[in-house]
Amino acid sequence: MIEKSKTAANLELLQDITRERNEHAQRLARFEFQAMKAELADGTAFTVANASASGAAPDSFSFAVDVLGLPQLNVPLSRIAWHAEPNSLPVIAILIEIRSPETVISLIALLHELHATPFARIVFITRHLDMVPFFDRYGFAVVCVGASHTNIAGPILLQRFGVRQIRNAKDGKTVWFDKTLPRTQLP
């Protein structure tokens, strides 16, 4: 009887710790989201340390193609959102084609949605290397594809990360999707 009580007490303690940890994680996500949103809003998100570095881009998308038999890599949910089971969320890619004010507005709306109701794990696709630090420091997966067409990048990101579709950050339109997946299954 005494043993059982000890077990119950230990279980209760563990549950308390888990609940507190989750509460801390959610508070941290709020803090990170506010910081990320502020960077986008005040225009410092993509500030570079060297003016001549702005626009630097790789010549090509340097990944091996048609790789079979390797496990897909994890795509993190990021530090701006919290979810009890992040791995249950689908993986989508968001392409940032141009750095326009409209894109920034759309990005803020997207990130707000992700923070409030995590709906997917996102891989950000950029054309320029100077956009990488911003997404990287908030814990997102980010891939710089240079000028490569999404028809080339899409299948590679599908193999590596399980990306089923790529949407444009500016207007949300699907620019590539995994054709092996029925259209009805696209979220």
Add this chain to the structure above:
Amino acid sequence: MKDRMHLIIGRKNDLMTGPLQQFLSQASNKVRLGASASDHTADTTDIWFADHVSYLVYSSQVKGQTSRRHVLLRPGQEIDRQPVNLSLAFMLAQSNPDIITQFWALRSDLAEDLSTTHGVDVQYLGAGPNDPASRASLLVDASQMTIGHPDNPALTLPLRKANLARVARRYNLVCNEVQNADGHCVVALANSARSNQPRSSDRVLFILPHGAGLGHMSRCLAVAHQLGSMRCDFLVYNAAAYLVGAAGHHVIHRQSAISLNANSNDWRAWERVDLLHYITTNQPSAVIVDASNIDPFIAETLAHPAAVNTALIWIRREMWRKDRLRLANVGALHCDAIIIPDELAAFHENLASDVIATLENGFAKVHNVAPVTLPTVPLSRPKARKALGLGRGRICLISLGAWEDAQHEQHIATIITAAKKHKIKLVSVRSPLAGPSLQDKIFQQQITAYPMAQYFAAFDGVISTAGYNSFHELIHLYSGPVMFLPVDKRGLDDQVARARFAAQNSLADIIDPRHPTQSAEAFFLKLRNKQTIDRPASRENGAHIAARAIMHCIKTYQEGVND
């Protein structure tokens, strides 16, 4: 054997696969190493089974009836030829007469014996001439899978996941087991395969790790700048990869397993595939890694027979914290050269010399070079201030890197109070990797710039952490007062030792944690008085010596010369 596509199938960790691939590459570049019969593709013309076991296991599974089979008949680890006789008899009984199968022996006497006994054509896979006189020897123990130095028994390293053909580029290999006939054959083939290698391209690949600072990047950019006409590509795991692109280099940016929160084994599997893809596509002369260790995925990729023409060079900063030394002893075995940029503080108190002696260099050629810093054209004070948007008056730069060190917080308040008292403006520089932080609101102005050294003239004094680059740039390129706030609890290098060295030699101040107010007061008094510090000029920038060492390594590696 021109215009043929060879596929080699061998057992895992079989030392023969590397030398065999190298041997076949001399006749045709189109050689792949397979793991199983499933690696057979439509363009495969020849399948090489590295031993009879591989043949017996996989030959029936290989599709493509037109591919010619080749089987190496190896004597085993005993002088007795009975096992290989039995194997050949069994294979002949099982063989399909419609498929051409060629048997090969690695010794001429064995080929003759087997041909006579079995009435089948067994060819001698001739090991070519060996030239042991021009190179030092290493002892190979094929049974124990180790390689060792004949004069230094302590220097014995595991051969698992290594490629003997790589090691044989620079060393004469000697099988130290009298009874191991197979070991002698493997070693003979490795030694003979070193000559007449196909040349690699005029291209090298730098690999930069994920990290909190930019030291690795700055060193490699400095060295790449000195490599002249050599094309320098960069595989960068640091988010500030754009700085490399801005310097005009081709950049492949990747995120680390830590950034992705990915399983490290899964992540390494993908990195191996991509790095091998890059190497087979571009045939770089060398892969140059500036990191605290050689990640296993790099070592394993370079050990692949398809990467045998690419030298592996490690740029390894010294002055490690003693509690982190175990991390440094990873990867030296795989390197052909190790370049060690000097530390100004390494001559101090025998502190660093203890550390350096502990690090392992494997069989690599070690090059010690002068401290490496990124070459910059310093701006005049007015131009530097204008470029950074700074006003008039006394200005002190505060550079704390990407880390927000809890240890520094207590000192920063003291520094701000002292600066106000002396009417000195504090301007912080934000790391290219860092986002907004609490520091933004604490200091009067924040700037973002890289490389920082070109703007030093704008400042009347500098407060900085003591990372390798910051330390050497400030000591060699700056004449104003400097106070170091070393990072003590994080990172791999011994920043406290560097800063202490500078303080004891009157090159800079170090904040005294017991009397921070007095430290800050004394430092800002120097700024008020426009004090300059007489510091030793750098005898030379080690970047061009490092570049020379790289070119030397590439030349000797390609020519198969041991110097």
